[in-house]
Amino acid sequence: MVSAQIAAVAIFLVMFLLLVLEKFPRHLVTLACGLATLVIVFGICMHDPAAVAESLSFQSFLSPTFWYSLGEVETTTGINWETILFIAGMMIMVEGMAKSGFFRWLCIRLARMVHFKPAPLFILFMILSAALSMFIDSITVIMFLAAVTVELAQILRLSPTPLILAEIFCANLGGSATMCGDPPNIIIGASLGYSFFDFITNTGLIALAALVLVVPYFYFFFRKHLVPAFPQGESPVSFPQPREAITSKRSFLLSCLIFAAAVVLLITHAQTGLTVATIGVVIGVVTLLAAGKDAPSLLRRLDYATLLFFIGLFIAVSGLEYTGVLDLLAQFIQYVSGGNVYIMVAIIIWGSALASAFIDNIPFAATMIPVIRTLSQVQGVELQTLAWALSVGTDIGGSATPIGASANVVGTSIAAKNGYPVTWGQYCKAQAPATILVLVVATVIIFVRYL
Amino acid sequence: MEKQLIISVSREFGSGGHEIASELARRFDLPLYDRNILEQIAQKHNLNIRRLEPYDEAPKNIFTSRNVKGFSNSPEEQVAQMQFRYLRARAEEGGSFVVLGRCAEEILKEFSWLVSILVLSGIGFYKERTMARDNTPEEEALELMSRADRRRKYYHNQHCRGKWGDSRNYDLSINSAKLGISGTTDYLEQYIKARYALM
Numbered sequence: 001m002v003s004a005q006i007a008a009v010a011i012f013l014v015m016f017l018l019l020v021l022e023k024f025p026r027h028l029v030t031l032a033c034g035l036a037t038l039v040i041v042f043g044i045c046m047h048d049p050a051a052v053a054e055s056l057s058f059q060s061f062l063s064p065t066f067w068y069s070l071g072e073v074e075t076t077t078g079i080n081w082e083t084i085l086f087i088a089g090m091m092i093m094v095e096g097m098a099k100s101g102f103f104r105w106l107c108i109r110l111a112r113m114v115h116f117k118p119a120p121l122f123i124l125f126m127i128l129s130a131a132l133s134m135f136i137d138s139i140t141v142i143m144f145l146a147a148v149t150v151e152l153a154q155i156l157r158l159s160p161t162p163l164i165l166a167e168i169f170c171a172n173l174g175g176s177a178t179m180c181g182d183p184p185n186i187i188i189g190a191s192l193g194y195s196f197f198d199f200i201t202n203t204g205l206i207a208l209a210a211l212v213l214v215v216p217y218f219y220f221f222f223r224k225h226l227v228p229a230f231p232q233g234e235s236p237v238s239f240p241q242p243r244e245a246i247t248s249k250r251s252f253l254l255s256c257l258i259f260a261a262a263v264v265l266l267i268t269h270a271q272t273g274l275t276v277a278t279i280g281v282v283i284g285v286v287t288l289l290a291a292g293k294d295a296p297s298l299l300r301r302l303d304y305a306t307l308l309f310f311i312g313l314f315i316a317v318s319g320l321e322y323t324g325v326l327d328l329l330a331q332f333i334q335y336v337s338g339g340n341v342y343i344m345v346a347i348i349i350w351g352s353a354l355a356s357a358f359i360d361n362i363p364f365a366a367t368m369i370p371v372i373r374t375l376s377q378v379q380g381v382e383l384q385t386l387a388w389a390l391s392v393g394t395d396i397g398g399s400a401t402p403i404g405a406s407a408n409v410v411g412t413s414i415a416a417k418n419g420y421p422v423t424w425g426q427y428c429k430a431q432a433p434a435t436i437l438v439l440v441v442a443t444v445i446i447f448v449r450y451l
Numbered sequence: 452m453e454k455q456l457i458i459s460v461s462r463e464f465g466s467g468g469h470e471i472a473s474e475l476a477r478r479f480d481l482p483l484y485d486r487n488i489l490e491q492i493a494q495k496h497n498l499n500i501r502r503l504e505p506y507d508e509a510p511k512n513i514f515t516s517r518n519v520k521g522f523s524n525s526p527e528e529q530v531a532q533m534q535f536r537y538l539r540a541r542a543e544e545g546g547s548f549v550v551l552g553r554c555a556e557e558i559l560k561e562f563s564w565l566v567s568i569l570v571l572s573g574i575g576f577y578k579e580r581t582m583a584r585d586n587t588p589e590e591e592a593l594e595l596m597s598r599a600d601r602r603r604k605y606y607h608n609q610h611c612r613g614k615w616g617d618s619r620n621y622d623l624s625i626n627s628a629k630l631g632i633s634g635t636t637d638y639l640e641q642y643i644k645a646r647y648a649l650m
Contacts, residue, residue: 022518139519154497303520402524403517413522413529419498421506421526424515 001323004045008319011036012367015316019360027305030312037319046322054078055318067278069193077321077370079314082190082277083183084307089280089287090180091306093258094140095298096287100252102259103144104245106132111152116239118156118226119219122163125149126215129167130174130207134181135263138171138407145171146414154418155239157229161420162222165430168411169214169399173438175407176395177207179276180266183310184365184394186276188387191369195270202388203395206445210396210438217434254290258283313363321370330374341381341451346443348372348389353397353439357404361394368394385450392442400435402427454650455564456481456547458643459555461607461621464599465577467632468570469551474636476549479643484541485551488534506530508552510605531610552603556621557611566646568639569621576628622646 015033019026042051053059057078060066066082097103110128114120125145132141146164153160175182179189179199189199246252265272265279274282288295320326337343348368355364372386398405402412402424408431412422458475462468469485476483486507493500509527516525523529535558538550542562550559556567574593581592604615613620623642627635 021513022516403515406519409517409519409524410522412524413519416524416526416529417533419493419496419502421502421529422524423526 001046004041005323005325005328007045008037008041008323008325011041012316012320015313016359016363019363025305027308027312030309030316032312034312034315037316041319041323048322051318051322055315055322057081057314065275067275068273069275077191078318079311080187080190082275083186084310086180086186086190086276086280087183087310088302088307089282089284090137090262091302092284092298093255093262093287094136095301096251096291097136097255097259098140098144099247099294099298100255101245101247102252102255103132103140104148105242105252107145107148108240108245109242111148112239112242116152116156118158118228119223121152122166122222122226123215123219125163126166126170126218127211130170130177130211133171133174133407134178134204135259135266138175138182138405139410141171141174142168142407142411143414146411150414150418151240158227159225159420160418161415161422161426162218162225162430164411164415165422165427166218166222168405168407169218169431169434170211171407171411172395172399172405173207173210173214176392177204178266182395183362185391187362187365188369188391190276192373192383192387194384194387196266197270198384199391200267202384203391206388206392206442209445210441213437213441214434217437218430221430251291251294258287258290261286310362313366317363317366317370320367326367326370327374330371330378333371333375334379339379341379342447344375344379344381345385345389345446345451348386349393349439349443349446352390352393353400353435356394356397357400357435361398361405365390365394382450385446388450389446392446393439396435396438396442399438400428400432454647455542455545455562456643456647456650457542457555457559457562457565458549459559459565459567460549460551461556461567461569461615462552463571463577463616464596464603465581466570466572466627467580467635468627470632471570471627471636471639472549472551474632475639475643478636478640479547479549481547481549483549483551484538484553488537488553489530492533492537503530503533507534508603508606510602510609527606528609531606535610554607554610557613564650566643567621567623569616569618569624570627570635571616571624572626572628 011033015029018024018029038052038055042048042055055078060081107128110124111121114124129141129145145167149163149167150160153163172182176185177200179185179194179196185199185203188194262279262283265274265282269276269279288298291298333344333347337347352364352368368390372390373383375381376383376386399408402408402422412427415422456479460468460472460475472485473483489500489503489507492498493503506527507530511525511527516523516528534553538553538555538558541548542559559565574596577596578589578592581587582589607615618624625635625639630638
């Protein structure tokens with residue numbers, strides 16, 4: 001078993017190193033490491049074909065609870081196909097929405113509501129970023145919001161950087177509020193059997209409390225940058241019109257309907273019994289049917305690399321799980337905390353936040369799920385408490401540095417492409433205090449509410 | 452010029468590559484693109500050049516950078532890509548020019564009218580020139596050279612398949628210490644004229 005443990009850890013460390021170095025596409029890295037786990041850890045070291053089957057988890061498709069489940073859902077290990085199907089379905093829906101001009105229309109429509117005035121626009125775009133990220137992946141939200149922000153900032157003669165930085169933070173915060181907002185939450189929810197409602201009433205409330213604090217924080221932090229630099233007597237010539245954003249009225253209306261249906265299905269999935277896998281498949285299929293002859297182009301644009309990345313990642317993590325390495329990590333956390341549940345929860349929140357600030361929070365969350373499961377069993381701590389601590393830590397911690405979360409990379413990249421490079425110092429000066437503020441609030445809420 | 456001509460000059464620090472590129476640009480009556488690419492980009496897009504300058508020909512730090520779906524948070528990467536787009540656009544428009552560094556031998560390699568040159572010199576030539584010109588102590592001069600070349604190498608190798616300084620990536624590699632700056636420029640002028648005649 002020791003040789004299997006060493007092999008699993010070595011494969012995992014190599015995977016992390018290669019992901020950081022970015023020499024190879026990240027899906028190839030996780031797939032190769034996943035394959036190495038199957039062959040070396042389960043095959044050569046453990047001689048355990050059952051572990052291979054369990055890690056690939058194909059049998060989960062045959063389980064009725066994979067598609068429909070009311071009440072308790074069994075926790076899963078190995079490849080979490082529920083997560084994969086859900087992400088794929090949402091990706092198809094988002095592609096359809098983007099093609100119809102929905103996001104640009106929404107941004108400009110709301111900007112017009114506040115007459116393109118910088119300070120209200122700043123606050124509105126923060127809230128919009130958080131609200132959209134609750135249902136759509138934060139990369140897509142920032143991709144569209146930052147592009148419109150740059151366009152409007154140029155017209156208003158403002159630097160777009162403060163707006164983009166605030167939007168990034170709120171996108172990560174909004175993503176932490178729901179099960180479908182951020183990949184770590186999808187993995188946590190699908191692996192531990194939590195519903196959309198579970199997330200919104202727990203991490204959602206924490207995110208709301210945090211939003212109430214960070215909106216004024218960012219406003220006061222950046223207020224001096226929200227003054228347009230027009231020469232006296234000059235004002236912007238014209239602003240974009242929302243209707244110009246819509247590429248096709250029919251597909252725009254269909255996109256709005258499908259998005260609304262997805263939101264309803266997600267909010268009610270604990271009541272309807274439809275699992276996120278079913279919702280993903282339904283939303284994806286309906287979007288493709290609505291797209292008609294554009295369906296093949298939507299499918300071609302699907303981000304297969306991300307889906308393959310997840311598959312490889314789940315297998316590599318299962319190597320650590322089956323060999324008991326993650327149990328050792330759980331024992332270590334238990335030892336450090338001395339069995340004190342407050343310290344244990346604090347380690348999970350702050351440790352996850354620190355790790356997520358520098359490394360991809362998706363592999364981190366996937367690795368930590370079996371750890372909190374073990375901690376819960378051994379220590380008798382409510383699993384949900386540890387799950388919310390992990391969710392908040394990974395989602396919020398990622399905001400602290402420019403590389404902590406995907407939305408940060410996309411947002412700062414869009415700013416730089418438009419001539420506003422964002423340095424680490426510039427980024428962290430604004431985001432790190434906000435991250436610490438939110439983590440303190442989250443720690444207090446979790447301590448008071450659950451312990 | 453009747454036909455398009457692009458001359459890329461890559462250089463080792465202290466080899467006189469910049470002087471050679473400037474002189475070639477003068478002799479062939481072509482614009483020289485070096486740091487001034489950023490000025491042109493900044494002017495065109497109404498940007499503040501001071502924000503971009505620190506990242507000119509700078510390698511990104513792999514531990515503080517991340518790529519997500521083709522987006523990178525690294526300002527060094529963004530500035531490099533801006534310059535590459537600018538060079539490709541000028542080449543596609545049919546422009547003739549001399550370009551100093553900026554991975555041009557790789558970025559523009561699909562253009563058959565590109566002449567790519569690598570100028571190197573070795574420590575002796577560099578030391579002599581730098582110490583005479585700036586009155587710099589030897590140790591400091593060597594440190595400066597080593598740091599600058601390391602920076603260029605990392606920058607180049609992050610963006611190109613071919614390794615920096617590998618003669619297989621250039622049409623011609625020349626040691627400027629052997630003929631001096633002026634002699635090297637004369638030699639290169641003859642070479643470029645010969646190439647141009649065959650284009």
